[in-house]
Amino acid sequence: MAGVTDAPFRAAVRGFGTPLVYSEMVASAELLRDRRSAALRLNADRDEGSIAIQLAGREPAMLAEAARLAEGEGAFLIDINMGCPAKKVVGGQCGSALMREPELAAALVRAVVGAVSVPVTVKMRLGWDDDQRNAPELARRLEQEGATAFTVHGRTRAQFYDGVADWNFIGEVKAAVKVPVLANGDVRSISDAVQILKTSNADGVLVGRGAFGRPWIISQMQAAVRGSPVPDEPSDAVKWEVALTQYRGSLSHYGAELGRRVVRKHLGWYAEQISKDKLLRDRLVRASDPEPLLVALARGDVAAAA
């Protein structure tokens, strides 16, 4: 998720045993133009291990070149974004706009599959709007070009993030292709994760907003869908420790000034998830140096935090 799933947050999610994490979406043109800034967003933590890197673009040769670069950065999987609804992205005819151009979408997959040796997957929505729910046909077409899995967010582009995700329709994509389909949209609880798989018959679940401020939830969902014992909810002190580690990780990843700015919204999400205390949230988000407060919270020192 652009602006959210950076290396420090991915490290927090991985810390609970979640095996598959994705980079933020990176525009292929940006990656080719400014490798350093794009590399910072992709990975740059060399010890992170391999990640799935998501690229956006509409020029097959450029996307292929960017994919080659991303593979060199450690991507074990390249995901092509055909789902982003943002006006800035759609205006450039990328993201979900590609769902209206199946031949171009096919050319993009063909070019990237030909350029890299890692699997190439596609993220899409149900279609452009309710009159053009073409995800099943598009997925079938892209499967022929070598796409090895699909993630389907159960909304149309016209919906942006409104309404509710249609988990049933994701099942139509699942029925249309032989490769794995990962279901996505509105999975916020452990029971949602179980239910989206039942409803869509998909092969896996991807979680976005549900993990904001609670990176531990994905491993709990994972256990539930596998029928394994669900790990206990971490204590508040452990949760604050996770927030503190992400805070420190952001400072070392981006440098102190940018790191503090980038991690601020995450601290707000942690506060909302852990304490519900609006004052505490405000203190964390506004502090020029929230570290002492985070350290106190991670120690369980409620008095210091009050």
Ligand SMILES: Cc1cc2nc3c(=O)[nH]c(=O)nc-3n(C[C@H](O)[C@H](O)[C@H](O)COP(=O)(O)O)c2cc1C
């Ligand atoms: C802030 C934000 C940034 C996002 N950035 C991306 C992105 O870069 N690539 C992508 O495929 N989806 C992106 N998404 C969409 C999510 O991956 C996901 O498909 C959508 O939010 C529905 O799933 P959820 O209900 O689990 O969040 C973004 C969503 C949000 C809220």
